[in-house]
Amino acid sequence: MQAPSLAPTMQSTDSAHAEIRTIETGLDRMENKALSQQRVILSEEKTANMSKLALGAKLERALDRRMSSQDAVMRPRKNTVLSEKSAIRA
Structure with missing residues (x-):
């Protein structure tokens, strides 16, 4: 087996x-x-661990952006709307 040549x-x-x-x-x-x-x-092993941590951090940031200000607010139901509809029917 020959050594590789350095000539271009x-x-x-x-x-x-x-x-x-x-x-x-x-x-x-x-x-x-x-x-x-x-x-x-x-x-x-450390490279894989760092990659997993980085992916977890990216996921947390994405979920924080996606879920902010989207929580449902449960309000009491207004009876006036129901009574108006029943009054119109009668």
Whole structure:
């Protein structure tokens, strides 16, 4: 089995290589090396737990928005409406 070759498989112009190098150096400058070293990589179990918590929080917010100000208010029934209808029939 041969080791993979580092030679480019396609012939391209020098301007394309120069443009890619420019983009690569720009991305390298944007990366904050101190912050990269502080990143935490979570285990699969913790990632799944965080996803479940996030989904629960989204669901709670959606239900709060949906159910706010929609509670039924039970009012006593007015007898005047019923008596007026019965008076019209008579």
